[in-house]
Amino acid sequence: MKISDILSILDAQLLTEGAGLEREVHTACGSDMMSDVLAFVKDQSVLITGLNNPQVVRTADMMDMICIVFVRGKKPDAGILALAEERGMAILCTDHTMFTACGLLYAHGLRGGVH
Amino acid sequence: MAEPIRLDYVVPGDDFTRAGEASADLKSRLKSLGFPPAAIRRAAIALYEGEINLAIHAGGGRITVALTPERIEMALDDEGPGIPDIALAMSEGYSTAPDEVRSLGFGAGMGLPNMKKYTDEFSIASTVGEGTHIRMAVLTAG
Ligand SMILES: Nc1ncnc2c1ncn2[C@@H]1O[C@H](COP(=O)(O)OP(=O)(O)OP(=O)(O)O)[C@@H](O)[C@H]1O
Ligand SMILES: [Mg+2]
Numbered sequence: 708m709k710i711s712d713i714l715s716i717l718d719a720q721l722l723t724e725g726a727g728l729e730r731e732v733h734t735a736c737g738s739d740m741m742s743d744v745l746a747f748v749k750d751q752s753v754l755i756t757g758l759n760n761p762q763v764v765r766t767a768d769m770m771d772m773i774c775i776v777f778v779r780g781k782k783p784d785a786g787i788l789a790l791a792e793e794r795g796m797a798i799l800c801t802d803h804t805m806f807t808a809c810g811l812l813y814a815h816g817l818r819g820g821v822h
Numbered sequence: 823m824a825e826p827i828r829l830d831y832v833v834p835g836d837d838f839t840r841a842g843e844a845s846a847d848l849k850s851r852l853k854s855l856g857f858p859p860a861a862i863r864r865a866a867i868a869l870y871e872g873e874i875n876l877a878i879h880a881g882g883g884r885i886t887v888a889l890t891p892e893r894i895e896m897a898l899d900d901e902g903p904g905i906p907d908i909a910l911a912m913s914e915g916y917s918t919a920p921d922e923v924r925s926l927g928f929g930a931g932m933g934l935p936n937m938k939k940y941t942d943e944f945s946i947a948s949t950v951g952e953g954t955h956i957r958m959a960v961l962t963a964g
Contacts, residue, residue: 741874742932745867748940762874765842766927769849769867796826806944 717801726797734820737809741766749820763789826888835882845870864940865894865960871933872898894960904950
C-alpha cells in the first residue's frame with residue numbers, strides 16, 4: 708500500500724509537509740518500546756506508536772522508516788514534526804487505538820517484518 | 823594509508839530530547855562518505871542505543887568515532903555509576919530503568935544486547951562508582 712492509503716484506512720490526519728505520500732510501504736512495526744523496535748531490523752517502513760517524544764522520530768530514522776503513525780489521537784509537537792520533516796518522514800495521527808490501527812492495516816495487507 | 827577520520831561528540835546528561843543527535847550526525851556523515859548502507863544502519867543503531875544509555879543511565883558522556891574504509895569504530899565513555907554485574911546487564915530484558923524512563927519508551931533491557939548484536943566487535947568495561955567504557959566496531963565488508 709501507499710502512505711496515502713494508510714491515511715484513509717486509519718482516518719488519519721497528516722501532520723508533516725513535503726513527505727511523498729505515494730511511496731510504497733509493505734511492512735510495519737507497532738511498539739511503545741524503542742529498543743524493541745531497534746531489535747528487529749528487517750526493512751519495516753512504518754512505525755505505529757502511542758509514544759510521543761522526539762526519540763520516536765530518531766528511532767524510526769535509525770531504522771530508515773519513512774512513516775510514523777501516532778495512535779489514540781496523540782499529536783506530536785512542532786519540534787518533533789520538524790525533526791521528521793528534516794528526514795522526509797510522513798507523520799500521521801489517528802484516533803484509533805494501537806490494537807485497532809494495527810488490525811486495520813494488517814487487514815489491508817500490511818505485514819510485520821520477518822526477523 | 824590515509825589517517826582515520828575522527829569524530830567527537832559530547833552527550834548531555836540532562837536533556838533527553840537531544841540524545842540521538844550524535845548518532846544521527848554519524849549516520850548522515852557515513853552516508854555522504856559513501857559507506858555501505860547495511861554497515862551504516864548497524865553502526866547507527868548501535869551508537870544510538872549507547873547514546874541513549876549515556877543520557878539515561880550515566881548522566882551523559884563522550885563518544886569518539888574513528889573511520890577508515892574498512893572499519894567504523896565507536897568508543898563510549900562515561901563517569902556515571904558503573905554497572906555492578908555486566909553479564910546480567912548484557913542479558914535481554916534486564917533493565918534498571920525507572921518508570922519515568924519507561925514512559926519515554928526505553929527500559930526494555932534490549933539496548934546492550936542490540937549493541938552487541940549489530941556490531942562485529944564489542945567490549946564493555948565498567949567500575950562501580952567510576953564509569954563505563956564501551957568499544958564497538960562495525961566492519962564494512964562484514
Ligand atoms: N552507561 C551506563 N552506565 C550505567 N549503567 C548502565 C549503562 N548502560 C547500561 N547500564 C545498565 O545496564 C542495564 C541494561 O542496559 P540496556 O541498554 O540493555 O537496557 P535499558 O537501557 O535499561 O533499556 P533499553 O535499552 O531497552 O531501552 C540498564 O538498565 C542499566 O542498569
Ligand atoms: Mg539502553
